[in-house]
Amino acid sequence: MREMHDLGSVLDHVGREGSLDGTVVQGVDLSESEHVVTSVTCRGTTFLGCGLGPGALAHVIATGGIAFPDLDGLPFEPYRPRLYAQGELLHGWDPDTAGSFDERALDSRIHRWSSLTPPGRNPEVLDALARRLHDHAIDDALGEHLDDHPEVVAVMGGHSVLRTDAEYRTVAELGRAMAREGWYVATGGGPGAMEAANLGAWLSPRDDDALDEALALLSVEPDFHRADGYLAAGLDVLRRFDDGADSLAVPTWFYGHEPTNQFATSVAKYFANSIREDGLLAIATRGVVFAPGAAGTLQEVFQDATQNHYEVFGVVSPMVFLDTEFWTRTLPAEPLLRTLAGERAYADLVGCVDGADAAMAFLRYHPPVTRAR
Template identity: 45%
Template structure:
């Protein structure tokens, strides 16, 4: 069987040890590893055409691998992020130091990365721009690896949906039902409806009462304004009280860095480039997208998703379910335009409008039944 590019990537020391046990690193790509304790291995094995991305090595090992023709991209000092990282972020990665340092959210890697982004974007530094691009490409690679073989349902909705509201609870139950049905829930990774859907997926392995008990705890800090620290601490209180929750994906961006990522997506693909993030989230929602009420950002996502569906010529557009008839026909009349676009095209049987969030999973399953290749 022909090896895929992902088969040639080494992203952990365990993978490194397995590969060098066979005596060769020829053609491998090694990402962000501390190899200072693997000097003997590096001096022994063939590294022809290997690429070392942000790996720490002792000087003699680094000299040897360069002499054999390997490409070495050294670690970049004094950055609040690793541009070569081989894994997606976790909530603990981005919120490290939230309480331990006493500095609150502003002391976390997430906040420091946003501050760095704001500073370097204002400077127009081409080197910083390159580092952001390398980072975002690494994140996309890690996200693709994570989602291989998964049925991904995107849940879109407004960031203003507050904890403690009926709408937030409904979005959480939606995420729980989708996760229990075997789907991987993917959201924009931020607050509001996005957090609620990720929370629901996190609650999926627990008894139903867990979510009922968690919602009031979160409602103590209904919004990330005025205090991101209080908002995030409430989420971590839920995680600590009910550990080992279900997996889901959040895809936020530092472009909107004033909106923090939520702590309920165990896999966080955070980008600097918002356009890459938006397109990537919709493109990876291969089993469909559910659109909860939202404002400009959610409206944009509706038609960003509709565009490839409109031009799909093989009869395999991804399902789209819009929730809340009044919102999408009266307040923001996207549904009439979407129906007009779909008329006579293959996407016409892949769109649905439902009154309530409770109807969304069944509507999605009906649309998927008409899209066999989506599964």
């Protein structure tokens, strides 16, 4: 179905096709263009959160279309037609003016709204619908976005890694190398190892010395729990290096106390963490690298393994464990995964390495395998 996200596209389509039949019109204010809608048929047309006057709405229904109304009083757009842009979720917060990130930023306001429903309780019907509509819109926008990025490689890892840790530098070097390889770097969009990978991708067009300078700027506040100083340091890096490369973040308001990392240029943020995690692993067909982490990262390891084990998407992708000591002794997931894999196709695509260069070498020499379904 043809999707349209602005008035110009609607006018062009009507002029060319003479109808709106079988299209989706998303988030377009048509209240001043009622004649455009009423002059054509709308058989099978879906209007999502569009401005429609009474006459246009009656015409849509009478000619076989359907309209989902806008939902008032929300701090987000449930029908948004595109991913969040870099910095968009920080809107309302400025480190040079009064008010903290927790009070002012759009990111925080959305998290506060979602937290009105106590843990373990179902949201009110309209709130639940708003969340589902939003996450569906993000799914749709992400699918369109990835049409231009066929080789996605994901980096998973702990949010507690400090910007001053050696592990942070290693993951940043890896993100930089992946982007230079021509792969599209995606992460869970939070702090720690996730931020490091997006930072590396952002700096990939620069000389290697840029990473040293960026890490020095970030060291002013290495811990995301002090969000205002942490984000201000990130802004200093973005001002110093303002022409970085594209990458993707896929965070969630389920972990809403974590600020969305600043170095991804496109952000697919979800309310439902389960959809976010499974979806991020599903799009990473070029491979997934697991930096050290805790329960969340371990969960992602076996979610990815399940996709490979049952060849859910028809692609078996490499899985790289970064830090041999951690993944074979501290949290020995790699030996368990090898036992699980047995003789299956993905057994040969599991690697355990140390350092960014070794991770890149494994990924280069172990491309994904497409399986007939």
